[in-house]
Amino acid sequence: METMTEFLSSLGVVIYEDGRRRWPDEVKARVVAETLLPGATVNSVAAKYELRPNHLSEWRRLARDGKLVLPALDDEPSFAPLVLCASERVPAVPEDTMSAERIEIVSGAVLLRLDAATSATRVAEIVRALGAPA
Template sequence: MEIYASGHRRWPDEAKARAAADTLEPGATVNGVAARYGVLANQLSAWRRLAKQGKLVLPAAELDEPVFAPLVVCDVPEAPPDIASSEEVIRIVSGEVRIELAPGTPAARIAEIVHALGATPC
């Protein structure tokens, strides 16, 4: 965290993401997590909004056992010409969010992204 002469603080994205992720733990409250990090609850809520909008990627949950996200396979409409063909990318689609990854993307990273999109385990 950087502190400026004016007293304003700048939080790194990793710290914002960790704080936002902590609010998702069972029994956690925004007020409680905000107090633990020393930020106002409305600031933490803003970081949560960024995560929901896909502008802040939350870290993957640390679990003792593997978690699986549901996978839905369906026909994809014809892609616009500026997007690589289906054979060249991994696509993750959640509502209006569409993420395309390189074919060599590690499975752990794909799981982190699916988790950040809010998919629930089976």
């Protein structure tokens, strides 16, 4: 089993003989990004890396101030369940204009028709912009 020193060294953290550590900005940013994941807390992430929570909070302040650039979070688009139902608020579309080559998104009284070639990433962005739960 890997020790904490080996683990941190593998990340690029320099550990001096007196116990001090020098954290590269990329590693700091990655640790800060972990605190932004759902359910994560500063205390739990700090404990994982054997950091003091106030030290990690300082890194978060640097990120808020734009002095520490965070990596993109793994926010891959995911598929949402599709529910088909009749709705009186959405106008009926004549059969001859219907096409299997379309994606339709209904949000309240809004009906969006997208080309079937629209990427899954773009569809996910549109759904998020409409305020659908993730």
